[in-house]
Structure formats: C-alpha cells, structure tokens
Amino acid sequence: MELIAESSVERVVILSVLHFDSSLYGSQNIYEYPLSASKLTAYSSLPDTMPFVDSFLAMMIQMMKVEGVATNLLIIPGYRAKEGLAGHSTVTSISQFHGTLGQLFGLKFNIDISKHLMYKGNNDADDDLAPFIYL
Numbered sequence: 108m109e110l111i112a113e114s115s116v117e118r119v120v121i122l123s124v125l126h127f128d129s130s131l132y133g134s135q136n137i138y139e140y141p142l143s144a145s146k147l148t149a150y151s152s153l154p155d156t157m158p159f160v161d162s163f164l165a166m167m168i169q170m171m172k173v174e175g176v177a178t179n180l181l182i183i184p185g186y187r188a189k190e191g192l193a194g195h196s197t198v199t200s201i202s203q204f205h206g207t208l209g210q211l212f213g214l215k216f217n218i219d220i221s222k223h224l225m226y227k228g229n230n231d232a233d234d235d236l237a238p239f240i241y242l
Contacts, residue, residue: 112174118144119171119178120211122204123164124185136203137183142168144177147211153182181207197225 111119139150146152164180171178183200198218205216 108170108174111176117177118147119176120147120208121164121167121178121180122208123161123180124183124200125161125164126185137181137207140180140182142171142178142180143175144179147179148181148207150181198222201225 137148137150138153139146139148140153141147168178168180181204183203185196185200201221202218205218205221208214209216
C-alpha cells in the first residue's frame, strides 16, 4: 500500500464479485463504486451504505480511503468460492470484466487463459499455475 501511495499510480481498479441483495440496490450486470476518484463508467454506483461481506475487500477499501488513493471498484453481483465450470456464470463474469477493461484501457485478454486459471474445486500441485479466479 505504501508503494501505491508514494508512487505515480494515478488510479487503482479493483474487480470483485460480491453477493448482495439486488432487490435493495437494483439489478444490473456491473456496478461501479468510486473512492476518492471520478467514475470511469456509466454503470450505476452502489450506495455508501451498502455492506461489503468480504473482509479482504473491506480492508482494501479502508486502506485506499486512508491513503487517499483514487480507486474504482467494479462489482458484479454473484457468489464467490464456487467451482468455475464451463457454462457457469463465472465465465460470464470474467468476460464482462474483460470487456469493460478493454473498453476503458484498451487491454486485451485471452478467455482461454482465464478459464485455465479458474478455481476447479481443488488445487492441483502439479498444475503450472495455481488456479486463482474464484467467482
């Protein structure tokens, strides 16, 4: 965090899939939550009162606020820590993040590599990379 605050990083973009009651906040594919930053997208914002039920994300938000780092959270409603299965909403969520980051920053992603990195219910020690995408 110190390196981010002391460097020339202009903005941090955090991607997350969170479970929340969409009947309270509306229902769409992606929400944006800007912290000390202007919005990047036309996506609706989540209210400041929305509870985050993710301790790691809550800690990151606190640190970004304390350091005053311009941060934008892009949030997809969903569930975490489920196995990423072909045809599962995990692939849809990853594709939505890919598309949004592509439009914003011109980044290009390989969906096949992302599928390879999806959590498959167990960590295979013999695998080249430990699967780390949990959606």
